Amino acid sequence: MSLVVVGSMAFDAIETPFGKSDKIIGGAGTYIAWCASNFTPVKQISVVGGDFPQAEMDELTARGVDLAGVQVKKDEKTFFWSGRYHMDMNSRDTLDTQLNVLENFQPVVPEAFQDCEFLMLGNLVPAVQRSVIEQLKNRPKLIVMDTMNFWMEIAMDDLKQTIAMVDMLLVNDSEARQLSGEYSLVKAAAKILTMGPKYLIIKKGEHGALLFHGKNVFFAPALPLEEVFDPTGAGDTFAGGFIGHLAKTKDLSFENMKTAIIYGSAMASFCVEKFGTQRLREITKTDIDNRLQEFVL
Ligand code: AMP
Numbered sequence: 001m002s003l004v005v006v007g008s009m010a011f012d013a014i015e016t017p018f019g020k021s022d023k024i025i026g027g028a029g030t031y032i033a034w035c036a037s038n039f040t041p042v043k044q045i046s047v048v049g050g051d052f053p054q055a056e057m058d059e060l061t062a063r064g065v066d067l068a069g070v071q072v073k074k075d076e077k078t079f080f081w082s083g084r085y086h087m088d089m090n091s092r093d094t095l096d097t098q099l100n101v102l103e104n105f106q107p108v109v110p111e112a113f114q115d116c117e118f119l120m121l122g123n124l125v126p127a128v129q130r131s132v133i134e135q136l137k138n139r140p141k142l143i144v145m146d147t148m149n150f151w152m153e154i155a156m157d158d159l160k161q162t163i164a165m166v167d168m169l170l171v172n173d174s175e176a177r178q179l180s181g182e183y184s185l186v187k188a189a190a191k192i193l194t195m196g197p198k199y200l201i202i203k204k205g206e207h208g209a210l211l212f213h214g215k216n217v218f219f220a221p222a223l224p225l226e227e228v229f230d231p232t233g234a235g236d237t238f239a240g241g242f243i244g245h246l247a248k249t250k251d252l253s254f255e256n257m258k259t260a261i262i263y264g265s266a267m268a269s270f271c272v273e274k275f276g277t278q279r280l281r282e283i284t285k286t287d288i289d290n291r292l293q294e295f296v297l
Pocket of ligand 1: 027236
């Protein structure tokens with residue numbers, strides 16, 4: 001009985017109209033782990049280089065993240081990503097992507113992770129995401145997958161193969177359009193739902209998120225925030241809150257997925273308040289409960 005998370009662990013350098021960070025801890029898997037560990041223990045699969053701080057690993061371990069599936073390549077460098085946000089903070093340009101350890105990453109699912117009930121495939125090489133599914137002896141109750149435009153540009157066929165194997169896909173609006181070739185999000189969703197997944201979530205940044213399943217559609221607004229400081233990792237944090245809530249409650253009804261979307265949105269609203277993973281490190285259970293009330297009321 002467990003939640004397994006797969007995703008990049010990284011160094012990021014971020015520029016926003018309000019400031020610039022040095023090389024800070026980032027990565028889709030890192031954000032998901034920081035977030036989901038508020039709800040349930042996490043079993044993490046990733047890879048880092050010898051330059052990744054042990055202190056970060058220790059902090060994650062202390063939060064209940066089992067790092068047995070994280071390979072440390074002592075003589076190699078951690079994945080590096082750098083991005084610059086536009087004034088609207090909804091769009092960004094990738095300035096640099098250095099795959100480093102990700103280039104030849106072959107994940108190995110530890111025996112102790114075989115009890116996986118919920119699998120969160122965070123943004124990563126699609127073939128690596130697929131390899132994790134293939135290594136699991138029993139199919140999890142729910143496989144959720146995130147991805148990004150980068151993989152659509154360099155590995156579309158591979159990406160489609162992985163998408164065909166999952167229960168739910170999470171993408172943002174521009175990625176949904178790129179993947180489907182449709183501008184209307186309703187048409188895009190209908191097309192993506194023929195590619196394999198039974199569920200689709202389309203994230204629309206400050207405009208909320210849409211959940212599609214068969215003929216059902218649910219829309220959840222994002223919490224209007226006075227200030228968005230750094231949107232990096234918001235999508236991953238959303239994913240962490242969403243799957244964290246489902247893994248904790250073990251209820252896969254459409255109603256509970258709606259609640260999970262609210263949890264995801266609440267967690268993402270914290271993430272954007274400070275640079276990198278900073279805010280996620282600070283928040284308490286009370287902060288989360290209070291923020292959730294703001295959504296519900
Ligand atoms: P998000 O803002 O939710 O899209 O996620 C941002 C995180 O994704 C950053 O911390 C990056 O380190 C990570 N990231 C960016 N590009 C990639 C990529 N091609 N593969 C895996 N992770 C990536």
